[in-house]
Amino acid sequence: MNKREFLKDAIIFFPAAGVCGALAAQAAGNDPATAAPKATPGYDPTDHWYGMGVDVDKCIGCNRCVEACKTENNVPEEPFFFRTWIERYSIHADGEVKVECISTKTPEQRLAEQDQPVDPDVLRTFFVPKLCNQCAHPPCVQVCPVGATFQTKDGVVLVDEKRCIGCRYCIQACPYGARYLNPLTKTADKCTFCYHRITKGLLPACVEVCPTEARIFGDLKGKADRLVRFQRENMISVLKPDLNTEPKALYANLDGEVR
Amino acid sequence: MSGAVPTGLYEQLASQLSQVTGFIYPNEVETHWSILIVVYPYLTGIVAGAFILASLVKVFNVVEVQPIYRLALLTALSFMLIAGMPLQLHLGHPERAYEIFMTPQPTSAMAMFGFVYLWYLLGILLIEVWLEYREQLVLMARQAAGLKKFLYRALSLFSNDVSPEAVAWDHRTSRIVTIIGIPSAFLLHGYVGFIFGSIKANPWWGSVLMPIVFLMSAIVSGIAMVMLVYMVISLLRNQKLDMRCLDKVGLFLLVAIIVDFALEGLDYIHRIYQSEESIKILGELVSVKLFNSLVIMQVALGMLLPMLILSLVRSRRFNDDMRKIMYFVSVLLIQMGIFSMRWNVVIGGQLFSKSFRGLMAYKMELTGMESLLMAAVLLSLPFIILAVLSWLLPARWMEEHGRPAH
Numbered sequence A: 001m002n003k004r005e006f007l008k009d010a011i012i013f014f015p016a017a018g019v020c021g022a023l024a025a026q027a028a029g030n031d032p033a034t035a036a037p038k039a040t041p042g043y044d045p046t047d048h049w050y051g052m053g054v055d056v057d058k059c060i061g062c063n064r065c066v067e068a069c070k071t072e073n074n075v076p077e078e079p080f081f082f083r084t085w086i087e088r089y090s091i092h093a094d095g096e097v098k099v100e101c102i103s104t105k106t107p108e109q110r111l112a113e114q115d116q117p118v119d120p121d122v123l124r125t126f127f128v129p130k131l132c133n134q135c136a137h138p139p140c141v142q143v144c145p146v147g148a149t150f151q152t153k154d155g156v157v158l159v160d161e162k163r164c165i166g167c168r169y170c171i172q173a174c175p176y177g178a179r180y181l182n183p184l185t186k187t188a189d190k191c192t193f194c195y196h197r198i199t200k201g202l203l204p205a206c207v208e209v210c211p212t213e214a215r216i217f218g219d220l221k222g223k224a225d226r227l228v229r230f231q232r233e234n235m236i237s238v239l240k241p242d243l244n245t246e247p248k249a250l251y252a253n254l255d256g257e258v259r
Numbered sequence B: 001m002s003g004a005v006p007t008g009l010y011e012q013l014a015s016q017l018s019q020v021t022g023f024i025y026p027n028e029v030e031t032h033w034s035i036l037i038v039v040y041p042y043l044t045g046i047v048a049g050a051f052i053l054a055s056l057v058k059v060f061n062v063v064e065v066q067p068i069y070r071l072a073l074l075t076a077l078s079f080m081l082i083a084g085m086p087l088q089l090h091l092g093h094p095e096r097a098y099e100i101f102m103t104p105q106p107t108s109a110m111a112m113f114g115f116v117y118l119w120y121l122l123g124i125l126l127i128e129v130w131l132e133y134r135e136q137l138v139l140m141a142r143q144a145a146g147l148k149k150f151l152y153r154a155l156s157l158f159s160n161d162v163s164p165e166a167v168a169w170d171h172r173t174s175r176i177v178t179i180i181g182i183p184s185a186f187l188l189h190g191y192v193g194f195i196f197g198s199i200k201a202n203p204w205w206g207s208v209l210m211p212i213v214f215l216m217s218a219i220v221s222g223i224a225m226v227m228l229v230y231m232v233i234s235l236l237r238n239q240k241l242d243m244r245c246l247d248k249v250g251l252f253l254l255v256a257i258i259v260d261f262a263l264e265g266l267d268y269i270h271r272i273y274q275s276e277e278s279i280k281i282l283g284e285l286v287s288v289k290l291f292n293s294l295v296i297m298q299v300a301l302g303m304l305l306p307m308l309i310l311s312l313v314r315s316r317r318f319n320d321d322m323r324k325i326m327y328f329v330s331v332l333l334i335q336m337g338i339f340s341m342r343w344n345v346v347i348g349g350q351l352f353s354k355s356f357r358g359l360m361a362y363k364m365e366l367t368g369m370e371s372l373l374m375a376a377v378l379l380s381l382p383f384i385i386l387a388v389l390s391w392l393l394p395a396r397w398m399e400e401h402g403r404p405a406h
Helices: A003-027 A064-073 A107-114 A139-143 A169-173 A205-209 A226-233 B007-018 B035-058 B063-083 B085-090 B110-143 B146-155 B164-197 B210-236 B243-274 B279-289 B291-314 B320-346 B372-392
Strands: A050-055 A084-092 A097-101 A122-131 A149-151 A157-159 A180-182 A187-189 A215-219 A249-252
Touching: A050 A122, A050 A226, A064 A084, A064 A205, A139 A149, A139 A169, A157 A187, A205 A215, A215 A226, A226 A249, B035 B063, B035 B085, B035 B110, B035 B164, B035 B210, B035 B243, B035 B320, B035 B372, B063 B085, B063 B110, B063 B210, B063 B243, B063 B372, B085 B372, B110 B146, B110 B164, B164 B210, B210 B243, B210 B320, B210 B372, B243 B279, B243 B291, B243 B320, B279 B291, B291 B320
Parallel strands: A050 A249
Antiparallel strands: A050 A215, A084 A097, A084 A122, A149 A157, A180 A187
């Protein structure tokens, strides 16, 4: 075989091998893209890289995002399973930091607490919405033994409930407590950024209902995107940056006490 | 969706929630890895330790340990056959466990479990046991009749050659398999430690020393278990204990436990001295949640006391009967200590919040899939298998029939 023939064969061989490989992977069900919910025709996930901005100063702790999330995504109502939740921090004059999760309380309990007199020892209080950080470098995806947890091309970490074996290693590996074992499906479950909505051009349920626009959903690849503007206009922090998970939940006005 | 959660789970979670102190993330109320995941490294450790004890005879020619060589092999096999079961039963979807073999995720430490387990069981242990017993099985098949004859023939894989050349080949091959088996045993349990040690989200687990600590504790538990089984079987069969063997194994056990203690001590000293962000909550974890199981049961009673007893035995001021009692007490204490160590790692690592602001509780169920009862069943199964294997492959058959055991 001379050089010309070799190159000609190589030109045919490599794309053909690529197609065969892709077909084989698809037949084996290995392609994560096939496990993701169906998107609108023409939607190209490689055009996007989703993230969420959270402006801590704007959150009023109304808990509507949590309720909307539970309804939209069939999250069990019991106070042990959350895709998103709200924490309240009280910083005291003596340095003590009191934290509680207001989302585990009933609406009546939350109302009753609002009527409490202001404690003069408290320097300041604030609410922090929490959710899956949709890490660019997700430890949950790294540890999943069967590849049931995967990252989509548009940067969302999802769980294929038909493949998850329920070993819970991903729950242990998540530094943010963002995962739970769904008691109905017996598989790992977590925030999906409402993937079934965003791929149709809609907003995640929590963002849709937030009355103060404390949550900004957007595409980090879009130059004029709201999230990019949010990044430009605010000093941004992420949770537990030392773990090198590269979160895409981007916080503005975040206190150093928040973990 | 209200009421969708099974009542039993709801009650367990509500009870655990009522015992939470400080702040935890709301999804952290549930203890995801239960008592079954405590049993798993305990069983696997015994496999690795028992095999390494057996290798002392085969590879390092420690003749004193010869009398328990076969027992160590069978103990390793019996525990190995059950070691995967707690994991299987713990899965949310046990029927999908095969996916670990079909579509393993190369980046996952757990994905390699199936392969390491299968390699060790099929590639090392079963071959080693077969080579060790093949000659005897052929001879037993010749003497037996009917179903028993067929059983022995089948177990020898229908081989029939007991010529000196064939038996010599068995011995040579067995030695090679053992040599490959030593790093494999290290891999088996070191890997279990890596599953925990590689979790950077959890500072109680995430330690580079974890695989080596797991390995040393495995060697300690395996040696102690073979000693315990040897003493109990000899008592049941009314056979005399070989004190030379017991003293030698006791010496190895003492060395192993000293190294294990030093490694675990180093891990704690390192954590305390570095005093990272998590040190406050880990200090609370030890003093509030794990004081009894860690300080008392694991360290004081499970390590220091047996270390003291085993050191005293070395002074040779005690007669055989006294030494037997001292060994017996030591190995029982060591088993309790190692089980506590597995508990403190697995359950302890889930009793503090990753927010480092609160402590959780674990309420163990008494019955059910992930319960105390199931753990007790899984812990007794290896002994039942060992009893059956000892009946099928009597360890002393060769001596009784006038042939020296090799």
